Amino acid sequence: MPACPPPADLLRRLFDAAVASAQPALCVPPHLPSPQELGAGRLVVIGAGKASAAMAQAVERHWQGDPMRLSGVVVTRDGYAVPCERIRIREAAHPVPDEAGLQAAQHILQAVQGLREEDIVLCLISGGGSALLPLPLEGLTLAHKQAVNRALLASGATIGEINTVRRHLSAIKGGRLAAACHPARVVTLLMSDVPGDQPRDIASGPTVADPTTCADALAIVQRYGIEVPAPVREVLTSGRGESVKPGDPRLDRAEVRMVATPQQALEAAARVAREAGYAVHILGDALEGEAREVGKVLAGVALQVAERGQPFTAPCVLLSGGETTVTVRGQGRGGRNVECLLAFASATGGHARIHALMADTDGVDGLEEIAGAVMGPGTLAQAWARGLRPLDELANNNGHGFFEALGASVVTGPTLTNVNDFRAILIEG
Amino acid sequence: MPACPPPADLLRRLFDAAVASAQPALCVPPHLPSPQELGAGRLVVIGAGKASAAMAQAVERHWQGDPMRLSGVVVTRDGYAVPCERIRIREAAHPVPDEAGLQAAQHILQAVQGLREEDIVLCLISGGGSALLPLPLEGLTLAHKQAVNRALLASGATIGEINTVRRHLSAIKGGRLAAACHPARVVTLLMSDVPGDQPRDIASGPTVADPTTCADALAIVQRYGIEVPAPVREVLTSGRGESVKPGDPRLDRAEVRMVATPQQALEAAARVAREAGYAVHILGDALEGEAREVGKVLAGVALQVAERGQPFTAPCVLLSGGETTVTVRGQGRGGRNVECLLAFASATGGHARIHALMADTDGVDGLEEIAGAVMGPGTLAQAWARGLRPLDELANNNGHGFFEALGASVVTGPTLTNVNDFRAILIEG
Numbered sequence: 038m039p040a041c042p043p044p045a046d047l048l049r050r051l052f053d054a055a056v057a058s059a060q061p062a063l064c065v066p067p068h069l070p071s072p073q074e075l076g077a078g079r080l081v082v083i084g085a086g087k088a089s090a091a092m093a094q095a096v097e098r099h100w101q102g103d104p105m106r107l108s109g110v111v112v113t114r115d116g117y118a119v120p121c122e123r124i125r126i127r128e129a130a131h132p133v134p135d136e137a138g139l140q141a142a143q144h145i146l147q148a149v150q151g152l153r154e155e156d157i158v159l160c161l162i163s164g165g166g167s168a169l170l171p172l173p174l175e176g177l178t179l180a181h182k183q184a185v186n187r188a189l190l191a192s193g194a195t196i197g198e199i200n201t202v203r204r205h206l207s208a209i210k211g212g213r214l215a216a217a218c219h220p221a222r223v224v225t226l227l228m229s230d231v232p233g234d235q236p237r238d239i240a241s242g243p244t245v246a247d248p249t250t251c252a253d254a255l256a257i258v259q260r261y262g263i264e265v266p267a268p269v270r271e272v273l274t275s276g277r278g279e280s281v282k283p284g285d286p287r288l289d290r291a292e293v294r295m296v297a298t299p300q301q302a303l304e305a306a307a308r309v310a311r312e313a314g315y316a317v318h319i320l321g322d323a324l325e326g327e328a329r330e331v332g333k334v335l336a337g338v339a340l341q342v343a344e345r346g347q348p349f350t351a352p353c354v355l356l357s358g359g360e361t362t363v364t365v366r367g368q369g370r371g372g373r374n375v376e377c378l379l380a381f382a383s384a385t386g387g388h389a390r391i392h393a394l395m396a397d398t399d400g401v402d403g404l405e406e407i408a409g410a411v412m413g414p415g416t417l418a419q420a421w422a423r424g425l426r427p428l429d430e431l432a433n434n435n436g437h438g439f440f441e442a443l444g445a446s447v448v449t450g451p452t453l454t455n456v457n458d459f460r461a462i463l464i465e466g
Numbered sequence: 467m468p469a470c471p472p473p474a475d476l477l478r479r480l481f482d483a484a485v486a487s488a489q490p491a492l493c494v495p496p497h498l499p500s501p502q503e504l505g506a507g508r509l510v511v512i513g514a515g516k517a518s519a520a521m522a523q524a525v526e527r528h529w530q531g532d533p534m535r536l537s538g539v540v541v542t543r544d545g546y547a548v549p550c551e552r553i554r555i556r557e558a559a560h561p562v563p564d565e566a567g568l569q570a571a572q573h574i575l576q577a578v579q580g581l582r583e584e585d586i587v588l589c590l591i592s593g594g595g596s597a598l599l600p601l602p603l604e605g606l607t608l609a610h611k612q613a614v615n616r617a618l619l620a621s622g623a624t625i626g627e628i629n630t631v632r633r634h635l636s637a638i639k640g641g642r643l644a645a646a647c648h649p650a651r652v653v654t655l656l657m658s659d660v661p662g663d664q665p666r667d668i669a670s671g672p673t674v675a676d677p678t679t680c681a682d683a684l685a686i687v688q689r690y691g692i693e694v695p696a697p698v699r700e701v702l703t704s705g706r707g708e709s710v711k712p713g714d715p716r717l718d719r720a721e722v723r724m725v726a727t728p729q730q731a732l733e734a735a736a737r738v739a740r741e742a743g744y745a746v747h748i749l750g751d752a753l754e755g756e757a758r759e760v761g762k763v764l765a766g767v768a769l770q771v772a773e774r775g776q777p778f779t780a781p782c783v784l785l786s787g788g789e790t791t792v793t794v795r796g797q798g799r800g801g802r803n804v805e806c807l808l809a810f811a812s813a814t815g816g817h818a819r820i821h822a823l824m825a826d827t828d829g830v831d832g833l834e835e836i837a838g839a840v841m842g843p844g845t846l847a848q849a850w851a852r853g854l855r856p857l858d859e860l861a862n863n864n865g866h867g868f869f870e871a872l873g874a875s876v877v878t879g880p881t882l883t884n885v886n887d888f889r890a891i892l893i894e895g
Contacts, residue, residue, distance in 0.1 A: 330759030
């Protein structure tokens with residue numbers, strides 16, 4: 038077994054490994070077609086999402102073939118553009134779609150018109166892509182789609198159900214973008230930020246066959262008692278909104294590769310922890326809930342490990358991902374990861390063998406460029422010594438204020454990627 | 467491997483095993499002294515807690531010696547008395563102490579006056595015992611103690627800290643009751659409902675040596691900025707409130723046996739599940755937090771098991787205990803276990819291989835004599851078919867209404883015991 042680094046250092050290395058696994062510069066290049074594969078064709082790069090510009094830049098930098106054969110257009114969130122030479126970067130609004138997104142979607146569809154069999158379309162999809170590609174079916178407007186969207190989000194429908202409806206009101210989603218590329222080959226590189234990593238749910242699957250139907254979408258709308266505008270109802274009842282189904286020959290040459298997912302990020306961290314001699318257990322890549330409550334539950338499991346050797350024996354590392362939520366009640370400086378960590382620290386009560394790091398893989402937990410924080414056995418005592426009361430700070434949603442005062446913040450700067458939250462708990466033996 | 471019962475049946479058997487492990491009629495008798503052990507002495511039964519009357523009844527029914535050598539007095543919560551012949555059952559108020567509790571405490575101290583070496587005191591302690599034994603130190607009143615208690619509960623102090631203060635303001639807690647029994651032998655039978663099962667925290671440890679000091683109690687009061695009445699401050703600063711410390715010769719013949727704990731209940735269920743051929747993993751005996759959020763986290767873990775075989779391979783059973791909380795917002799009929807289960811069912815989305823039972827071991831989840839409920843892959847579809855919207859029902863805190871409509875309630879009647887919540891998740895292979 039290699040010499041063990043101090044727990045806080047190891048935890049930081051695990052987080053860095055998780056983030057690195059999702060860096061476009063690292064996870065995109067292995068999936069680029071070779072110049073030989075491309076042969077006489079063109080490489081057309083399209084895409085949408087918060088990471089799409091960084092992904093496009095990685096393509097340009099690592100493409101081994103003739104730069105003149107490379108072209109394309111991707112759309113990213115306002116402010117997320119990075120410099121590219123051959124691929125046009127457009128920006129649009131997120132999370133509420135705007136006219137710029139609609140124009141970008143049209144631009145992308147134009148870019149794949151008239152392709153030939155020898156051409157390859159590289160489609161770069163990441164979180165946020167759905168809002169950034171808002172192209173309503175003929176007869177519908179952005180306002181129609183937004184009305185349905187708002188009603189669905191307020192109805193308690195699951196994200197999978199919401200996406201089923203979305204895919205049947207779009208001129209580009211639900212496999213339609215891949216169909217438009219026909220007869221070219223389509224390679225979609227996906228960075229996932231949704232639980233389950235279902236390709237048809239990431240950006241509403243513009244290049245993925247969709248087994249759900251207009252009838253499914255109608256049933257969802259009716260189940261939640263949503264009043265939809267007449268043109269929307271017409272699209273769904275007439276079947277005019279039908280998406281591209283599995284088996285459609287236009288998608289015969291379309292393939293999907295998951296290049297970065299929350300699970301892959303956890304697995305990358307797990308490898309580093311194992312190399313350091315720790316047993317590693319991945320509790321889930323989609324643990325969700327109110328951040329402070331998730332922190333309490335994780336504390337209960339950590340204490341069980343430390344005190345009873347159940348369900349795992351110490352020493353070990355427990356990893357989890359997912360995206361918690363925070364109900365803001367206080368005036369503090371916080372984020373969902375530091376809120377979860379502060380609740381975890383309070384509930385573990387300064388246990389002598391429990392350490393943890395919780396941070397957002399995009400480098401921004403809440404509103405500040407602080408990714409998260411780290412805690413250990415001395416955290417609570419240090420806080421009391423400085424006059425900080427952990428539960429008062431938690432009540433005030435002041436996670437960043439709390440951990441910053443202890444010099445325990447984790448700062449990375451913007452990572453230009455996102456595979457959700459990263460939580461690592463280290464229990465010494 | 468024995469033939470496997472249907473998951474819902476097995477889950478119910480696990481719950482029944484957990485409850486049975488904590489039944490006074492089953493868990494008390496193995497710890498009774500034999501008539502030979504008692505010799506020429508008397509068996510004096512004392513105790514306090516919600517289960518103390520049922521424990522006393524179990525002593526009477528299973529005591530093998532001369533009934534005339536058996537006597538005693540225990541205090542239980544108003545309404546929790548059961549018939550006893552030799553042991554006097556007193557009732558008092560819980561959770562806010564009253565004069566009846568104070569008189570019962572005095573009565574108990576009188577019952578152990580003048581004992582001899584050959585006598586055995588059997589002390590029956592269970593949850594709620596602290597409030598039921600309110601005997602302030604000389605110079606303090608019930609009102610003084612209540613004022614300190616209220617301030618501590620509102621301050622964010624941990625239950626361990628609150629108990630440290632309580633033990634230094636009492637004439638019966640912190641080992642004083644055992645000291646009063648000297649020179650008799652003292653056997654304390656503990657039923658625990660507190661996380662960690664720390665004997666000195668259960669009913670504030672009337673028969674257990676206390677390593678904490680008046681100085682610790684003062685530090686806690688100061689840490690949380692609590693203004694205490696002058697007589698309370700005097701008791702703590704003068705050291706007059708000092709509890710009985712480890713090594714005190716009066717406690718040389720005092721021993722403590724945990725006869726029922728949340729952990730033991732989970733272990734009892736685990737044995738039944740293993741006999742049925744399942745791998746079993748105990749996530750924790752003290753998982754706490756807002757019930758619906760705990761349900762979401764457990765759902766995330768169950769889905770990880772079902773979909774990725776992490777951190778455990780299916781088939782398996784995941785057990786957990788503890789006591790969740792419910793913030794009531796709706797008008798429905800609910801309880802913390804059915805609320806947790808409804809959130810769990812929604813978040814697992816009708817997964818084909820996930821089943822669960824969540825119930826309160828005292829048989830009463832919330833306000834009704836329904837212990838909890840059971841769910842399986844068909845639960846959500848059945849609900850929709852009856853026009854029940856799971857998330858609406860959850861928002862209305864209507865867990866009992868929801869599961870009752872599906873015929874999925876778990877009803878036991880009052881179990882006369884309590885080892886907190888019981889949660890079992892079964893994931894098929």
